[in-house]
Amino acid sequence: MRRPTSGCSTGSRRPWNGLGLLLVLLLAGCGGDGGRQTPPPEVGVPPSLREDAGPPVQVVRLDERQAAELSVRTARVRAALAPYTLSLPGEVLPAPDHYAVVSAPISGRVARIYAHEGEAVRPGQVLLELESLEFANLAADYLQARADATYLEERVARLRTLVEKQISPRSTLDKAEADLARARAGVGAAFARLKALGLSDATIEGWSSTDRERPLLPVTAPIGGVIDQHRVDLGRSVTAYDEMLTLIDPARVLVRGFVPPEEAAFVQVGDTVEVGPRSASAHPLTGRIATINPALDEANRAVVVNALMPTREGWPRPGQTVNLRIRTGTPRPVIAVPLAAVTYDGEQPVVFVRTAPATFEKRPITLERIGPEEAVVTAGLADGEEVAVSQVFSLKALSRFEQYAEE
Incomplete structure (x- = not known):
């Protein structure tokens, strides 16, 4: 009688089952490690492309030969009240108390005329008579x-x-x-x-x-001066308050200058002003600003400054255009640099600040105003720093060369 095979089969399989379980566990372990992927390292944004990064600092380092050949001169900037001169267009008007309009005091007819255009008259002199x-x-x-x-x-x-x-x-x-x-x-x-x-x-x-004489009303000159315009003729009828003539005393005039609004804060009453013709003049008239209008002039969109000036040999005459030079200063301490130190990188004004004996940093600056000789700086420079005032073009060229070399 044959023995059942099931007992033999079960006994013979036990070693294989254990080995299979071991292989399964090993494969599972290997498969878990193999399936987990290490993430790639994070790539950072270059500093030059970061939003919070400032403009790159450009430094020009001169070797001994360059330093000797260029011999860059520098100037130390200081925060102080900076004097400067404003050049402005202006116009000449009669001085307020040296100009008069003579109007008809009553309705009537011009019966007599005693003075004409261009004639000098005295205060109280009879100019004409009205029959009324x-x-x-x-x-x-x-x-x-x-x-x-x-x-x-x-x-x-x-x-x-x-x-x-x-x-x-x-x-x-x-x-x-x-x-x-x-x-x-x-x-x-x-x-x-x-x-x-x-x-x-x-x-x-x-x-x-x-x-029994004919009643004639005399009209007299309110001021001394010269008759500028005569608007009536003999026999002409006039009504009350009609303008008949104008008088100008040429000894003194009112000069009005037009200041750009952005520079009006620098101008004060009492500042010295020089008045000359539109062409250069070696001997301008000198006076002081008497008043400053509070609102902008409608025609010129500028702040009007007024100066009362004596005339010299009949100049200037009312109606002329002149040039004004106002000598003033900043209302607060500012840093001013010579114009020779300022150059431009595109539209950005820059200077070269010496940080070491032969090392210069290309520094962007913000300008408030530019005068004939100096520029007022509001940002980019500190009190006591030194800026190059010569060979600025050469330093600018070297900075570009080094910038291209780095790229």
Whole structure:
């Protein structure tokens, strides 16, 4: 009888089952290590491409031969109140108290003309005379009021004598005195109306009720000067306040200068100003800024500065254009560099700052304003640093060469 094979088969397989389990475990272990991949190292952004990175610092190092050949001169910058000069366009106007417009004080007709354009006149000189019915009525009113007052003065004097002698009642004297007060008020009002026409006290008080001359109103010069424009002719009719002529005293003028708004903060009342023609002048007029307008000029979009100037040999004349040079300074300490030290990298102004005996750093700067000889720096330089003021073009070329070499 045959034995069952199942017992033999089971016994013979046990070694293989253990070996298989071992192989499975080994393969699983190997497979786990083999399946886990090490991540690649992170690649950083170059410093020059980082958003928070500043502009790269460019340094020019000179060897002994270059330093000897170039012999770069430097200047040390200091924070201080920097004087500078502004060059501005300007125009000339008559000085306010040296210009007058003569208008018709009343309606009438030009009867006589005594002075013409270009003629010099004195203050109070008669320029022309007007024939006016309205003026004749005012003069008649004055003469009548004066006559009434004179009559009432005499009446009051007589009544006082009668009242003292108890011949007339006191009430009669009181009424006469009231009438005299009203008459005197009428004389004062008529006198004031005539004074408003420009007549002098002596002229008005010298009139007589017996005069039969044609009533002509004299028009006099309010200031001394030269007649600039004569707008009326003989026989022409004028109405009250019509402009008849203008007077200019050429001894003094008002010069208006136009300052760009960004430079207005540097200009102060009292700053020295030189005025010359648009072409160069060796002997400009010198004065001071009297006032500064608070708003921009509508035509020029600039801040207007005003200077009262005496003229020299008839120059300048109102209407001329001139050039102004205002000598002023910064309102606060600033760093100013010579213009010879400033160059441009594209549109960016730069200077070369000496950091060692033969080493220069190309430094971008921010300029607030550029004057004839210096530029005011608001950023990029510190007090006490030295900047190159010669061979700047050579340093700029060397900086580009080194930049290309590094690339």
